[in-house]
Amino acid sequence: MQTTENARSTTGTRTRVTDVNPQSGMCPICIEECPVLCEVGKSAFRGREVLYPSVESFGTSTASSNKDYLLDWSHFQILAELIGAYGIEPNPDKAFFENADVRSQIASASRHPIKLSIPFVLPGLGSTPVAKRNWESLAKGAAMSGIIQTVGENVCGMDPDATYANGKVVCSPDLEFRIKTYREFWDGKNGEIAVQTNVEDQRGGVDEYALSKLEVNVIERKWGQGAKAIGGEVRLDSVERALELKKRGYLVLPDPEDEAAVEAFKAGAFRTFERHSRVGFPDRRSFVEDVESLRRRGAKYVFLKTGAYRPEVVAFTMKCASEAKIDMLTFDGAGGGTGMSPVPMMNEMSTPTVHLEAQLLSCAKMLRAQGRFVPDLVMAGGFVNETQAYKSMAMSNIGGGPLIKAIGMARAPILTAMKSTYFARMSQEGKLPKSFSDEYTSDPNNFFLMAPEIARKHPRSNVGKDIPWGAVGLYTFLDRVATGLKQLMAGSRKFKLENLARDDICALSTYASQVTGIDTFDAMASRVMPGILESWDD
Ligand code: SF4
Numbered sequence: 333m334q335t336t337e338n339a340r341s342t343t344g345t346r347t348r349v350t351d352v353n354p355q356s357g358m359c360p361i362c363i364e365e366c367p368v369l370c371e372v373g374k375s376a377f378r379g380r381e382v383l384y385p386s387v388e389s390f391g392t393s394t395a396s397s398n399k400d401y402l403l404d405w406s407h408f409q410i411l412a413e414l415i416g417a418y419g420i421e422p423n424p425d426k427a428f429f430e431n432a433d434v435r436s437q438i439a440s441a442s443r444h445p446i447k448l449s450i451p452f453v454l455p456g457l458g459s460t461p462v463a464k465r466n467w468e469s470l471a472k473g474a475a476m477s478g479i480i481q482t483v484g485e486n487v488c489g490m491d492p493d494a495t496y497a498n499g500k501v502v503c504s505p506d507l508e509f510r511i512k513t514y515r516e517f518w519d520g521k522n523g524e525i526a527v528q529t530n531v532e533d534q535r536g537g538v539d540e541y542a543l544s545k546l547e548v549n550v551i552e553r554k555w556g557q558g559a560k561a562i563g564g565e566v567r568l569d570s571v572e573r574a575l576e577l578k579k580r581g582y583l584v585l586p587d588p589e590d591e592a593a594v595e596a597f598k599a600g601a602f603r604t605f606e607r608h609s610r611v612g613f614p615d616r617r618s619f620v621e622d623v624e625s626l627r628r629r630g631a632k633y634v635f636l637k638t639g640a641y642r643p644e645v646v647a648f649t650m651k652c653a654s655e656a657k658i659d660m661l662t663f664d665g666a667g668g669g670t671g672m673s674p675v676p677m678m679n680e681m682s683t684p685t686v687h688l689e690a691q692l693l694s695c696a697k698m699l700r701a702q703g704r705f706v707p708d709l710v711m712a713g714g715f716v717n718e719t720q721a722y723k724s725m726a727m728s729n730i731g732g733g734p735l736i737k738a739i740g741m742a743r744a745p746i747l748t749a750m751k752s753t754y755f756a757r758m759s760q761e762g763k764l765p766k767s768f769s770d771e772y773t774s775d776p777n778n779f780f781l782m783a784p785e786i787a788r789k790h791p792r793s794n795v796g797k798d799i800p801w802g803a804v805g806l807y808t809f810l811d812r813v814a815t816g817l818k819q820l821m822a823g824s825r826k827f828k829l830e831n832l833a834r835d836d837i838c839a840l841s842t843y844a845s846q847v848t849g850i851d852t853f854d855a856m857a858s859r860v861m862p863g864i865l866e867s868w869d870d
Pocket residue numbers: 346347348349358359361362363366367368369370373
């Protein structure tokens with residue numbers, strides 16, 4: 333495996349030669365007069381700054397780890413079926429992939445489950461600039477696609493126009509905007525908009541404000557994310573902003589009240605302050621009481637999002653979620669992304685997604701055996717397409733249909749919003765790459781495949797203006813993912829998501845099988861083939 337210890341694109345570093353020491357990542361001969369910035373070398377100048385994804389791209393990029401975890405969704409293969417069909421009449425005129433049903437639901441135990449047109453959610457896109465810059469596209473694209481979107485943590489705290497009274501938020505135009513933009517294109521039947529709250533948000537009364545003033549139906553508590561096991565962080569590019577955020581209770585580094593730090597900032601020694609959120613210390617009893625209190629205060633649904641903590645914590649989280657009977661529990665595995673997380677932490681810490689899913693399924697089995705409630709689950713952490721979604725959901729069917737009701741994706745949707753906005757701008761400026769415009773024309777109404785459908789569905793809205801091109805791009809991407817999922821389902825003759833089963837996938841290695849309990853091809857073959865050839869009664 334290629335080492336990333338001393339050179340990675342995420343920190344903007346490379347080595348002088350490529351045949352590096354496989355353990356340290358250093359050039360085998362490290363020379364005195366080397367002009368190249370490897371990670372150790374760059375750290376001699378920029379120190380702690382090198383812990384983070386390239387500072388220059390902050391706000392206009394997302395970042396993830398680039399480590400090979402030796403087990404991912406590509407280590408499983410989806411099985412194709414020929415005989416019979418599930419969820420549809422086995423009739424050649426009916427068993428067409430377009431007829432596969434990819435609708436799902438969350439809070440399925442409640443009297444009013446949240447319907448999803450497709451089994452995806454956009455989890456926790458909050459105050460980080462890349463989420464804010466692309467919010468309108470993401471919210472409108474998610475709403476038009478009938479999926480859940482969550483406003484991530486710290487939005488009120490970071491809102492420069494927010495008003496606080498006695499430490500509690502009483503007005504946040506930004507949070508209001510986030511909810512309004514989603515609802516503008518929400519059909520009121522499929523999907524929902526949730527507000528996520530962390531330690532600072534709870535202290536600042538964000539849940540109360542969202543429930544009472546903005547009439548939000550869903551509050552999500554946040555215990556973590558897959559990319560890092562410390563609180564959320566963003567960069568602040570002025571002393572005034574750093575001071576404001578410190579005043580609102582955030583941890584700001586360096587201290588903007590320290591004159592020496594301010595002088596260094598003004599002299600250009602560093603260009604941004606870091607704003608950090610606190611980590612919480614969940615306790616089972618108080619979590620259950622908190623969920624009850626949220627419900628009493630008007631939350632129709634309560635979600636929980638957590639990261640990729642150690643196995644005991646996975647079990648603890650499932651226990652808490654079961655007892656509190658929460659409506660949706662999202663586990664976010666290592667391998668996913670973020671607006672800003674320390675690069676070494678993204679690479680080297682937390683449980684990769686497939687391992688995490690295997691752990692939470694073991695917990696679900698134990699809860700089931702005890703006759704306890706298992707909440708609807710969402711898996712996140714590096715998902716970008718329908719094949720991964722299929723495998724994750726199929727793996728989670730431990731009886732009675734997949735426990736994983738939807739897949740959380742953040743980086744891929746942000747990518748579609750950024751790319752679409754950029755290409756639409758290049759089209760306006762006549763700067764589209766020639767190869768692109770030759771192939772797809774230079775008119776966004778043509779080069780976005782789904783633009784005509786969106787215009788037809790929303791005749792009173794101007795596509796490209798009321799519906800930004802970023803939203804069109806997200807919608808178009810999600811249509812591809814949904815169509816791809818339908819094709820895979822039809823290929824395995826499973827026409828409803830509830831039909832997806834663990835034996836619809838095979839492990840490509842004994843290690844993948846050992847971790848997940850999914851059969852390897854040879855194990856499955858020796859299990860099922862004799863039964864077919866030994867019986868001739870059919
Ligand atoms: S400083 Fe040494 S290890 Fe780093 S790139 Fe130069 S030669 Fe290689």
